[in-house]
Amino acid sequence: KAGVTQTPRYLIKTRGQQVTLSCSPISGHRSVSWYQQTPGQGLQFLFEYFSETQRNKGNFPGRFSGRQFSNSRSEMNVSTLELGDSALYLCASSSGTYNEQFFGPGTRLTVL
């Protein structure tokens, strides 16, 4: 069974630009969650999508948004990038609630 895949793996952007990250969950998984990981703040929850609906959202500004498609693939978008958005963005998929969440390798975003 293929794992969670994230594309691209590495991305370099400049301040003010926008970026879209993609996540393909494990086949059959309907829940996709996104996390931001930085050395200073650790792992922080961004949002979760379940069957194309945002089910929960973390404490991030509106510049961070996401969506989920009918095939459960998910994208997250960050607009008007700031230096502080440099981070590892992780996606996790699960077959349901209180089930194991499988993480992808992450997308390393660097904002210059």
Add this chain to the structure above:
Amino acid sequence: GESVGLHLPTLSVQEGDNSIINCAYSNSASDYFIWYKQESGKGPQFIIDIRSNMDKRQGQRVTVLLNKTVKHLSLQIAATQPGDSAVYFCAENRGATNKLIFGTGTLLAVQP
């Protein structure tokens, strides 16, 4: 954000010894707890989970203990091996979504 990201505590052990990694969680309403292992350059990998109606759960070489009275979680690794060297995170889940609140993380360094 909701997770705390500070200095990463380090636990250094000799190969073959048992390791105990501790975690204090924040919300007494949390009802599902998970331990993750993260190796350099990879996403977190599920190790073991426990629900709030249990106080102990065992896996292969790992045991998780939950003390709800003092909101404390621990991960015990038996016969620690060099391949166990990684950062270990505890995470708590509350409510009917997959939103995880991660702890700071502990770096486990196994000396051969």
